[in-house]
Amino acid sequence: MCDIDRRNFKTEFSTITRLTAECDFISFDAEFTGLTLNDRLESTLFDSVEQRYEKSAENIRQFNLCQIGLAFFRRNLEKKYICHTYNFYLRPVAFDCFDSNFVMQVSALDFLCEHQFDFNKSFYHGVPYLNEHQSAKLRKAVNAGVSLHRREMYRMTRDQCSDIIRSIIDWLNASSNDETERVVEVPAGLQDDVTAEVKGCLSKAWSFPIDDHKILVRKVTAEERSQLEQAHRERIRDDHLQQVDDAVGFAKIIQSMIEQKKPIVGHNCWLDLLYFYEKFLQPLPGHFKEYRSHLHNAFPRIYDTKHIANTLRKEVSWIKNLPLTSLPHLYDHLIRGNVRNAAYFWPRIEFAEGHTKYVKEQHFHEAGFDAYCSGFLFLHLAHVVSQQAAASRKSPSADDIPFWRYVELLAPMENCIPLSRSRVQHVNMADSSYRKQGSDVWLFVESKPLAPPLDVTQLGNLFSLHGMCDVKLLSPSKGVVALTNFRSAREIVENYSNHQLFRVSRYTFWKHSPLARSLLWGGLVISGGACVFALYSFKKAK
DSSP, X not given: OEXXXXXXXXXXXXXXXXXXXXXXXXXXXXXXXXXXXXXXXXXXXXXXXXXXXXHHHHHHHHOOEEEEEEEEEEEOTTSEEEEEXXXXXXXXXOBTTXXXXXXXXXXXXXXXXXXXXXXXXXXXXXXXXXXXXXXXXXXXXXXXXXXXXXXXXXXXXXXXHHHHHHHHHHHHHHSOTTOOEEEEEXXXXXXXXXXXXXXXXXXXXXEEEEETTXXXXXXXXXXXXXXXXXXXXXXXXXXXXXXXXXXXXXXXXXXXXXXXXXXXXXXXXXXXXHHHIIIIIOOOOSSHHHHHHHHHHHOSOEEEHHHHHHHHTTXXXXXHTOSOOOHHHHHHHHTSHHHXXXXXXXXXXXXXXXXXXXXXXXXXXXXXXXXXXXXXXXXXXXXXXXXXXXXXXXXXXXXXXXXXXXXXXXXXXXXXXXXXXXXXXXXXXTTXXXXXXXXOEEEEEEEOTTOOOOOHHHHHHHHGGGSOEEEEEEETTEEEEEESXXXXXXXXXXXXXXXXXXXXXXXXXXXXXXXXXXXXXHHHHHHHHHHHHHHHHHHHHO
């Protein structure tokens, strides 16, 4: 494993881009400064895909990335996958003409502290980044003559510079024509300020730095000064454009990944991909369809190991018996002996030289380790699929399965990203299709006469004892409960049918939805009006 920050990013950049070009696939993970800004933006079982996207996008615009892990896997001639893992510590960049802010959620801060996140590396030495929109805007400003840095002097500094400038003016007025230049002593740290003052205030002089304590002041004609000013502006512009290029930072790695079009692998990576788009590509668009289309053009082959594991759950006993398909649960089970005995010829993975931190140590929620685990899971779950394919053909398991065969077998699961706490099981980033968990399981809850208004928190605490649920009020006395399965719904109806404060029943759209009731009443009014008009017309005709 290699930690990357501002101090070694440039030296490692060429190696990383080479690995991007040579590898078979790249796995990734990210750590954020927060998840949810407020209760309104919490994910719920009521969300449609578009609503979930809008909530996630609004959250991500306010939070930031503090660490990204990348793991590059390449199959060598010895049929082993060699893995290079990297931890990138990140922080946004600021100039005088460009700044940003972000939110740090306390629970996220506690989470990062719990897992020994190195805040010093991120805040002091983090690799900068700009998305394409920000870098283009800065380059346009620089080419228009806008300075990235405004020079501001303290009162003491200004007084010291004034004294030096006054002495230079006296020299210009008193010196003979033969004396065309002069070396001026300046206090330490004031060289840039004095040089800038000479260039900006004295029309007949120009200054050149010699060392930290001296500058050379030279008399110039109007034509010479014009040429020097033009050259100076070009040097400043080129210097500032280079600073903008340096500030693009980690986004260059993402651009390299986009150019190579290698498969990328994450685990439960809905948010990771949104962060990648917002922070390194473009501001997130207003609608999911546009985002999906642009992301798919950038990364046409995305695999999510949580989705793959969920898909295999019905067919693979050791996955089916897991209470969760989280990254730690899956990884821990895959490295156990009893699971490894369930199949033959598992992929062989070795860490590259200089990237051996994770050989003996597990560091869950360190982005580099989680990225490695995602790649590890991808290869092993792909191998499980290959074993199933071999069994269905009643052919012996192969001990030499090329990577392209894994990709071919996983094609039905490509670009499928799962959604957590959602009635939608996953969305397909290739065509906007999605698969629901099943029929919507909703209940209707209504307070009894003389009972107090419904309390969302109280109802949520009661009903969550029977499974995952969300409660939404339609009015102070009426609400809807969303659940993930019919068993939970049946238990709630049975347990709370005689509750002293409220009654629970199956939700029916035409009976309980305010919209449906409005449509029904509207239909009655319109049909009634039509009948009255028909009778009036009939009588008038007679």
